[in-house]
Amino acid sequence: MQTAPATETDPTPDSPAEHPAHPMHKVLSFVRRSGRLDARLQRAWDNYAGDYLLDIAPAPGSLDVRDGFTLDRDYVRRTWSNDNPLIIEIGTGQGENVVAAAESRPDENFLALEVYDPGVAHTLLLAGKRGLKNIRVAQVNAPELFKACADGVAAEVWTFFPDPWPKMKHHKRRIVQPELAGEIRRTLADGGVWRIATDIxxxxxxxxxxxxxxxxxRNEGGNTVSLPTGHVGKGNAELAADMPHADFTESTRFEGRVLTNFEKKGLAAGRVIHDFTYCKA
Structure with a gap:
């Protein structure tokens, strides 16, 4: 997600121990926080939400998907007024990437998933200013949306620069998890891909x-990269350099991803961008 990593008060020191989630609570990949809209973004919301923002929540302010909702090909045809391939981006941030992609690829449909009000509003603003017809936005928890997707409804799923959750005990909050991977695989059409990028x-x-x-x-990458084989947490990333390393397969930079301000900052800080292409086999 191309927004600043969430912060939260945590009086306990970081440690490698992973604490299991309470069985009655969902483990979320974000911290729900109020994001006040300035006048410009409020105008964007007022002007463009009716055109682009999907009404799929059970109640105002909820990030869940209402019971009975299904994102299938019939819904795509009704919403986008065509039967073009659907690309879903998880964590659209400020919307720079997904809006640029929608503008350059008019024969494909785009669905931007974002939980934070300012990010949603900025995406609405960019899409509205360009008069785009092939993009929609859903303010929803991504795993809940994919549970409501019909089999094979999407051609691709994108997850670019998700929140890294750097503390060891928070790694369970990272959006890339086996359960979500299973839902995304089911959602993808045969041969569909999940594209992921991170600078961490x-x-x-x-x-x-x-x-x-x-x-x-199937990992479709063709590049070999060396990575440490052990995990590090916030404040001790330098320890990774002395860990044993192994070779892994990754992809070249996805040409369909524009160079956003977020990615520029990572490059300026000397970070290496890791791209992944996983194909539904």
């Missing part, structure tokens, strides 16, 4: 650990 080395290792051994997925 430890997250790249996490992606490999989750995805490379999963049945039904």
């Amino acid at each position: 080395e430890d997250y790249a290792l996490h992606v490999h650990e989750v995805m490379d051994g999963l049945d039904g997925w």
